[in-house]
Every structure is written in C-alpha cells, then in structure tokens.
Amino acid sequence: MTETRRSVALALGLGLVATTAFAQSADKVRIGLIQTLSGPAATLGQQARDGFNLAVKELGGKLGGRDAEVIVVDDELKPDIAVTKVKGLLDRDKVDFVVGPIFSNVLLAIHKPALDGGAILISANAGPSSYAGKECHPNFFVTSYQNDQVHEVLGKVAQNRGYKKVYLLAPNYQAGRDSMAGFKRHFKGEVVEESYVPLNNLDFQSELAKIAAAQPEALFTFMPGGMGVNLVRQYRQAGLVERVPFLSAFTVDESTLPAQQDAAVGLLGGMTWAPNMDNPVNKAFVAAFEKEFGYVPGSYAMQAYDTAKLIDSGLKATGGNTADKKALSAAIRKADFKSARGPFKFNANGYPIQDFYLVKVAKRPDGKFQTEIVEKVFENYGDVYSKDCKPAS
C-alpha cells in the first residue's frame, strides 16, 4: 500500500514539475531589465523601465512576433548586488536578453557574467570606454552613446563659439575625470581651472566664489543627480547665469528639471536627442509616454524605448529564433528600426553612430520643463575608441 501511495505521489509530483517546465518552455522571449530603482538615482531607472514597457505595450506585448516577458530587477546602484541579480536572471529566469544598467560601475560588474551566461547584453544608458576598444564583444551593444561623446559636444561648442578661457567643474570620481578629458578633446583654449568637488557635495558657494573670481568666458560642468540640482539653483541665485555661460553634461535633463525648474531655464547641455525633436517617431513616443506615465521622458526613457524596438527588429529578422545567438547578434547589429532620435546605426564595437546636438532648457506652455534642440554639433559621430575594436569572427 505504502509503495503504491509513494509511486502515485511521485507520479503526481513529476506531473506537476513537467507542467511547470512545459509552461516555462512556452514560446516566450524573456528580457531581463536591470535598472537602478532605489536610492537617489531611482528616477533614472524608472524612466528606463517605463520607456521599455511602453514600447513592448505598443508592440502588443510581443517582440519579433513572439510573446515577450519582461523581468525587472533593481541593482540598487551596487555592483555586487547587480551581479547576483543578473545571475538570477540567467539561471532562474533563462533570459535571452539583459537590458541595462544606468550606471557604468554596475555595467563593469555585470558585463562578463551576462555575456558568459549566453545572453545578449544591451546597455540602454551606461557607455563606458572600457568595452569600446579592445574589449568589445559581439554580443554587447550600447543604445545610448559612448560617455565621452556627450562631453565632447560641449568642448566642440566652446571651441566653435571662440571661448578662450573656460572653468571646469566636476565631481571627484572616474566619470568626473572622464568628463574633463572628453571636454578637452575638442576645446583648444585655456582651461582656467579644473575644479573637483567631493562626490555628493551639495553646497557650491565656495566654488561659485572661485568661478566669479576667475572670470572665465564659460563654465563646463558635469554634475549629475542631486548635485546638479543644487549647483543649478545656487548658480542662478549667485547671479552667475547671465555672466558666465553654463555648458553642462548630464546636469540639466528631464530627471533633474522637475527639481531645478525655473533656475535651469536657458542653460545648455549636450545630448543625442531632445523631447521636442521634430520627427514622427519621436512625436508619437513623447505623446504616448506622457499620456501613459504623466511626466516628460528623458534620454533614459528614449534609449530604453529604442532598445525594445531594436530587439523587436532583430527578432523579426531571425524569425523569432533566439537559440542561434550569432545570427541574432548579427540581426541586432543591422539596427533595422526607426529610432526616436533620427539616424542610428552601430559602430564596429556595438556602440552607436548618431548625431549629437546642443540642447537648451525651456519651459513649456503647460508649465513642465524640457530640453530643446539648439543646433547639431556632430553628425554620424562614432566614438574615438572603436578603431581598437577588432571584429570577432
């Protein structure tokens, strides 16, 4: 009797397992979205998540004709936690794509685990130079930009406008140092001072006094997140906006404008896109995004939206096949989709070749703030590291 009961239990158990296994192997393409969804930078990850989900929704919940399952995880801006979560996505959820993260230090941690785990890794924001040269990988793509390029935009603008003396201000960590190096690549005038502030410094009064004393022709700054919110407001209060033109990277964008508000109006930044860009894909994207989520999308949302469209285009080309990673990677590399930012194609290293613009902060008639295109600075611009990338066979 016990023997029979045990066999029945075993059979039932196996049956249950088989059903779940069957449910798992139902024909869904799985995307693991790793974003920063907690801490001060959470708004950036939220934008990316919302942008990606909007695209999937517009495609009817399918990518490349197959039902799509998007699994969202939070890296908490901690590289070690990110690695654990990515391994979970690969081993437990069996994702075909890993999309993310926002921050370069997290990307540096998950790059190897994600690619070794057989997924295609697409960074929808972080664009460190580390994987743009010799370390490029055929299954690694970036749909944002190579980080230096944005800083180079401002350097070129300063050079074009004939500024002879510029003051540089950035936080004292790797990205801050990279920003100054990127700026100086095209700017050939005199750098009056390279001023570094501690990371998370919130009070800039003493730096503003130094800037006023140095009397430069322009200021270039890279001051992301809460630091940028404070710098912009204090810069305006100190009366420096009229005297020293404010050229910035990642300091005034749709994630910080709700806090900076009127203080940021008229300040300049650099980006591949702005919400007011006049092409049909973008107009539809911005309208749908604001209708769905109620806030102005920034580049983080746009890039994630493009990533979903990119994956869709790649899967369409392979007929929905995710087993042959080589063919899938080649299909993705064709970038056969319409980006919200206009012309978009991939460089040999998987980073984009695209146009870059000078943007300016403006207040919309409905009271919300956004960046707007001023002028094109670079056309079909690739990064300086791609020449070191030898395409793998």
Place this chain on the structure above:
Amino acid sequence: MSATLLLVQTLNGLQFGIILFLIAAGLTLVFGVMDFINLAHGVQYMVGAYFAAAFVAWTGSFAAGLALALPAALAFGLLLEVVVFRHLYDRDHLDQVLATFGIILFLNQGVKAVWGAAPLLVPIPPALSGSIELMSGLLYPVYRLAIIAAGLAVGGLLYVLVHHTRAGMLVRAGATNAAMVSALGVDIRRLFMVVFGFGAMLAGFAGAMVAPILSVEPGMGDNILILAFVVIVIGGIGSIRGAFLAALLIGLVDTLGRSFASNILRLVLDPSMASQTGRAIAPMLIYILMAAVLFFRPTGLFPVKR
C-alpha cells in the same frame, strides 16, 4: 587670489560652520547628557527637511511651513524615543549604534516610500529671496545670511537655556552624574525624554532651514552626520560652546582649505603637482584636524567637566 575672495570664502566657511552647528548641537546634547550614540540624528535632520517641504507646499508659506515642521519634528523625535531609544539607554554603545543605524536604513526607505526618490523643491521665502553683491559678479543670497542669523540665535538660546534656567541646570547635572540626580528625586527618564525631543527638534529645524538651498532627498542626512560627529568630537562631547566653536572651525578649515590649498601649495610645488596634491589633501583637512585635536586634547577642545 585676492583679499575680496578671501573674505567671501571666509563668509562661506562661517555659513557652512553655522549649518554644522545647528545639526551638531542636538547631537552633542543627546550624547553628552544621555551618553547615547544617536546615529539617527542625520535622518531626523532629513525628516525635518521633508516635513518643512510638505508643510510649505501645503500652506504656501515658508514661515507657516517652518512653524508646523518644528512641532512635527519634535513629535517624531518623541515617537522614536518612546518606541526605540528608551529601551537602549542602559545598553552598550554598540547596541545603540546598531539600533540607530537600523533607523537610518528604515527612514531612508520610508521617506522614499512616502515622497518618492526624486529631490523635492522648497522655494526660498520671497521676503528673503534677494541677494547682495559681495564682489564683482557674485551675488550672495540674503537667505544664507538669514541662516547665519538663525544659527547665532539658536546658539544664544541654547546658552541661555543651559546655563541660566533650572531645566538647563538639571540637564547639566544629569550630564555630570545621572544617578545622583535621580537619587535627588528628579525624574531622570522624563528629563532624558525632554532632552531627546529638544535635540530632535534642533535637527529638524536645521533640516527645515537648509531645505530651500540644498536638495531634499533620501540620504541627505548621511554625509552631514559624519561631519556632525567630527564637530562634537573636536568640540568636546556634551559642550554646546565646544560644538559652536568646533563647527565654525571646521566650516572655515574645510571651505578655505578647498579653495586655497592648491594656491598655497603652489608656493612650494610646481602648478600641476600643487593642484593635484591640493585636490587630494583638501577633503582630508578636517579629519587631519580631528586627529590632531584628539592627539593633544583627547576629550576635545571644551570638554564638559565630570
């Protein structure tokens, strides 16, 4: 480097020091009187800023918002005291560190759950939104002068309270020998609760005052907490006068150091070496100062006599 720039940076240093004093005053009271390490002081500062932001948005006026935020911060501090801290007074310092650190984590997530992760905007009150021209091309916001005035007023108030009132006398006695005060018939638990609540209110006041010029976001109290501890260690634990002078000293050293370290080093090193060394040393200056003070005066500059 000009005399005007030096004066402006001194003013900036003093203003930074006053903000530090506002935060450290409550911390030194609690640590000195109750021998209680309150790491949660930083989040009380943050909660004060959030209350101010919420009430200012609700009432539309900064003064009303501030007036509402203070009792709210006091009530919140008392709530924390009754629920958590009361049980920790007799425990080891390490237990107190653990519990208050847990409160930091809890409240950082808590304010994010209630108000979201994005920084909040608190507008400067219109009456104080002007600027004065300190040097050519640089306007100094009147609001920062108001902060300096508020800090000096709080310092004066605390001095009068602690040294010239009966309650202050009990606080000083409790700091010297809590058991004896209890034996003399004073309800020492209630005294502790009052001190703690007052400390929380001071932290909340600092947060509310600072909210219009710094961004109000989760985690804003964490960095400032470390500086506050440096202030009370240098000033002498339990001493308001020590906290005041140490805060001003730290504000000046940090601001002037960051502004002029490279310039001073340029006298002995070549420009690029000087700028690199200056950049590395400047953030360390206050900790070097703390180490030096502790080396010569281990109990701080103005220790409370026990």
